[in-house]
Amino acid sequence: MRKQLCLTLVLIMPVLMQVSRAQNQDSLTIRKLYSEALTNPVAYKNLEYLCTKIGGRICGTAKAEEAVQFAKKVFEGMGLDSVYLQPLMVKHWERGKKEVATIISKKKGRKDLHVCSLGTSIGTGDAGIKAGVVEVKNFDQLKAIGKAGIEGQIVFFSRAADESRINTFESYGGAVNQRAQGAMQAARFGASAVIIRSATTAHDDFPHTGVQHYTDTVKAIPAMCVSTNDADLLSSWLKEDPSLKLNMVMDCQNLPEAPSANVVGEIRGSEHPEEVIVFGGHLDAWDKGEGAHDDGAGMVQGIEVLRIYKALGIKPKHTIRAVAFMDEEIAQRGAAAYADAAKKKGEKHIAGIEADRGGASPWGFSIDAPDPQLNKIKSWKPLFAPYNIWFFEKGGSGVDISSLKKQGAPVIGLVTDPQRYFDYHHSGNDTFDKINVRELELGAAAMAELVYLIDQYGL
Amino acid sequence: MRKQLCLTLVLIMPVLMQVSRAQNQDSLTIRKLYSEALTNPVAYKNLEYLCTKIGGRICGTAKAEEAVQFAKKVFEGMGLDSVYLQPLMVKHWERGKKEVATIISKKKGRKDLHVCSLGTSIGTGDAGIKAGVVEVKNFDQLKAIGKAGIEGQIVFFSRAADESRINTFESYGGAVNQRAQGAMQAARFGASAVIIRSATTAHDDFPHTGVQHYTDTVKAIPAMCVSTNDADLLSSWLKEDPSLKLNMVMDCQNLPEAPSANVVGEIRGSEHPEEVIVFGGHLDAWDKGEGAHDDGAGMVQGIEVLRIYKALGIKPKHTIRAVAFMDEEIAQRGAAAYADAAKKKGEKHIAGIEADRGGASPWGFSIDAPDPQLNKIKSWKPLFAPYNIWFFEKGGSGVDISSLKKQGAPVIGLVTDPQRYFDYHHSGNDTFDKINVRELELGAAAMAELVYLIDQYGL
Numbered sequence: 001m002r003k004q005l006c007l008t009l010v011l012i013m014p015v016l017m018q019v020s021r022a023q024n025q026d027s028l029t030i031r032k033l034y035s036e037a038l039t040n041p042v043a044y045k046n047l048e049y050l051c052t053k054i055g056g057r058i059c060g061t062a063k064a065e066e067a068v069q070f071a072k073k074v075f076e077g078m079g080l081d082s083v084y085l086q087p088l089m090v091k092h093w094e095r096g097k098k099e100v101a102t103i104i105s106k107k108k109g110r111k112d113l114h115v116c117s118l119g120t121s122i123g124t125g126d127a128g129i130k131a132g133v134v135e136v137k138n139f140d141q142l143k144a145i146g147k148a149g150i151e152g153q154i155v156f157f158s159r160a161a162d163e164s165r166i167n168t169f170e171s172y173g174g175a176v177n178q179r180a181q182g183a184m185q186a187a188r189f190g191a192s193a194v195i196i197r198s199a200t201t202a203h204d205d206f207p208h209t210g211v212q213h214y215t216d217t218v219k220a221i222p223a224m225c226v227s228t229n230d231a232d233l234l235s236s237w238l239k240e241d242p243s244l245k246l247n248m249v250m251d252c253q254n255l256p257e258a259p260s261a262n263v264v265g266e267i268r269g270s271e272h273p274e275e276v277i278v279f280g281g282h283l284d285a286w287d288k289g290e291g292a293h294d295d296g297a298g299m300v301q302g303i304e305v306l307r308i309y310k311a312l313g314i315k316p317k318h319t320i321r322a323v324a325f326m327d328e329e330i331a332q333r334g335a336a337a338y339a340d341a342a343k344k345k346g347e348k349h350i351a352g353i354e355a356d357r358g359g360a361s362p363w364g365f366s367i368d369a370p371d372p373q374l375n376k377i378k379s380w381k382p383l384f385a386p387y388n389i390w391f392f393e394k395g396g397s398g399v400d401i402s403s404l405k406k407q408g409a410p411v412i413g414l415v416t417d418p419q420r421y422f423d424y425h426h427s428g429n430d431t432f433d434k435i436n437v438r439e440l441e442l443g444a445a446a447m448a449e450l451v452y453l454i455d456q457y458g459l
Numbered sequence: 460m461r462k463q464l465c466l467t468l469v470l471i472m473p474v475l476m477q478v479s480r481a482q483n484q485d486s487l488t489i490r491k492l493y494s495e496a497l498t499n500p501v502a503y504k505n506l507e508y509l510c511t512k513i514g515g516r517i518c519g520t521a522k523a524e525e526a527v528q529f530a531k532k533v534f535e536g537m538g539l540d541s542v543y544l545q546p547l548m549v550k551h552w553e554r555g556k557k558e559v560a561t562i563i564s565k566k567k568g569r570k571d572l573h574v575c576s577l578g579t580s581i582g583t584g585d586a587g588i589k590a591g592v593v594e595v596k597n598f599d600q601l602k603a604i605g606k607a608g609i610e611g612q613i614v615f616f617s618r619a620a621d622e623s624r625i626n627t628f629e630s631y632g633g634a635v636n637q638r639a640q641g642a643m644q645a646a647r648f649g650a651s652a653v654i655i656r657s658a659t660t661a662h663d664d665f666p667h668t669g670v671q672h673y674t675d676t677v678k679a680i681p682a683m684c685v686s687t688n689d690a691d692l693l694s695s696w697l698k699e700d701p702s703l704k705l706n707m708v709m710d711c712q713n714l715p716e717a718p719s720a721n722v723v724g725e726i727r728g729s730e731h732p733e734e735v736i737v738f739g740g741h742l743d744a745w746d747k748g749e750g751a752h753d754d755g756a757g758m759v760q761g762i763e764v765l766r767i768y769k770a771l772g773i774k775p776k777h778t779i780r781a782v783a784f785m786d787e788e789i790a791q792r793g794a795a796a797y798a799d800a801a802k803k804k805g806e807k808h809i810a811g812i813e814a815d816r817g818g819a820s821p822w823g824f825s826i827d828a829p830d831p832q833l834n835k836i837k838s839w840k841p842l843f844a845p846y847n848i849w850f851f852e853k854g855g856s857g858v859d860i861s862s863l864k865k866q867g868a869p870v871i872g873l874v875t876d877p878q879r880y881f882d883y884h885h886s887g888n889d890t891f892d893k894i895n896v897r898e899l900e901l902g903a904a905a906m907a908e909l910v911y912l913i914d915q916y917g918l
Contacts, residue, residue, distance in 0.1 A: 034623070034625065035623040038622050038623050038624075038625075039622050039623050163497050163498050163897075164493070164494040164497050164498050165497075166493065166497075166845065166846055166847065166901075167847075168897070201897065361820075361876050361878055363847070386625065387625055388625065388626075388822070388850075390849050391847075417820050417876060419820055419895055419897040419898045419901065420895050420897075420898070423895070436878055436879050436882070438622075438627070438660065438878045438879075439878045439879070442625075442878065
């Protein structure tokens, strides 16, 4: 027995030593990824420019084009193997100058609310819309009231995000259908317009915009959102004066589609250049703030992964590619264009990683892949532990890369601390000063580590 | 074999079911702790008052006394079994009105730096101190230069916090001895004063104060800190003009000791009232900001644990006690007074938990206890997992409770996300607006969960 054990040990020793040496080398390289990220604030400075010099950048607008040129210039300054634009057509919606909602109540007086138009909403015309208000919490209630109670009225969707949820993405998820589908649902019963409580757990005066969808089968009606504080106020005034009127004026409009682009930069693989690891975030952002957490952060973090590789002189075996996706917020045309091009070019994606949950401290990864791949990533947990990266669970990735799943690629989302994200999301509060440099850098480093391990060991 | 298995199952089934029922009951109760914390922003409102109505509150000052009265009033409004002050004497240092450092350089011109006096520093007198500057990175360098180079000069300690560390507490730990001992070390070589780079990874214009210590064996000399941006500037000007002078004026002073107090509130245990679980943070705070993260957050979180118990009607078996400790920042007299009183009263502390690492998202607990207790806490990890509480490691607790260890109590620190903490710590940037309500509440809930489990199952 003892002899056998000795023989086994002698036989496997070289393998064990090799594994241990490789792990040790990996540990050292990974430490360098984090040090590089934490000591050179390039991602932070890129984000500062994007947020404070360009600002909000809805696809199809001049600001979005400025952002495309900025991203291209950043990539071009990095000594990459390839930088290119991936052209596509996008919807073009302009907010305009007017977005006002005024309560007119004989009992309570007049009051302007903190509101803004929802993305793709039509305007009200110069005359505006003045009507009574029907408050509902959900679509069932809307149906129960029916056409008789709703026709010609403004529907007020007032369901609050559930603050007791631990993950704010669940709080948001439980409230956001009002914003996305409220107008089309209310229009079925003849509503003249909708006003919707902002989908956030925060209690403040920021209206949170976002896309809303029309459908061909019912008439398009104007849709705006209202801050949570003013949603509470409107509810309370309605209780005291159910006959109050709301006067809405919005001059937003949908224009003809416009040309735009994804921006791509890559380092070609030394062994498998035809196999791609893609990562990044989206370049477009809502216009009320500066698109700092959503998703300037993820976009610059993608670029930062390439910068770290270049700075450390690491040569990837596979092609590693950062993409600044266009039009995540409205119709995901950038995601579609990217997936189409990959298919046409016959590229094999061995992984897609998206950072689009805000630039707070990284927790880990949400992995949309079959169990063997999921488990392989989980086996790397000890290599992430020194960096406090602990979350590795099956779950959704991100809308810009999720369609690569159909092409067989494992798709992965960077998971960050979610508590503050919806304080900022889609609102005037999503500004550069809400970004912590170290949290941003650690997110980029965590992505760089995952890219490194996938490049070394495949999935 | 099968029969035996069946028999075993029949025998242990009731036990298993009981365990499972208990765990299920625990899970339900724990969920309620978090829901109560997340839906009633009482801790946040207490902190708002403490920060914005009272503000900075160095022990011995009128503001600290105001804070004592505020904490007492909050406790008294909660329907607790007992609320009391624990009197003690504290040092009394006043910052005064003047804290100026001006570079005077024939080559570069004059420049006022962003500086502030360090806690317990003597003043310079009205005339101020004008002298040349000797820059050093550490005490070895100071020694190497020696008396000949230092006598009469102002020593500038310029070692930066290491940004490449993953945990900012390590970055801070590697730099803070300059602040704590710089004056006494430089005085040994005849320095006339010291100016010290702020112990933070942030690059900004905030000087970060903190305590510094004199010793009886050398003369006390004035000590101030300078913002990291201005430390960089001073270094760079010194390179261009080594003969530049610095003019320091400070009118801070040490006054006679003053009476103060810890503030204590408790719910008596239904089964073991003589056994105590104590938790909380410190009431005193540096005066440049509002003491929001350090440590208003931890203080209100301690109170919040009791509030959650009262709100849910949970009756603890052991006495659970929140303490707002006085004088954490200067001489830890509150910690000493608490430990002394516990000893005198013969109280048995079954655990001490301190929250003094900032009000960001909770990660878990740093546990200073023998392995059996550590492992018992680790066995509860599955009950913490739904709340993203994942960190359970052996480590330091907190200075206000660490002396309870000598009395045999396991002592535990609440660990929170450390990335932003030293942006605020001891500076004018530590203000209420830097607190996220959900992060604060989740920290209180995590403490409440640990208190609940210790109360149910002991350690």
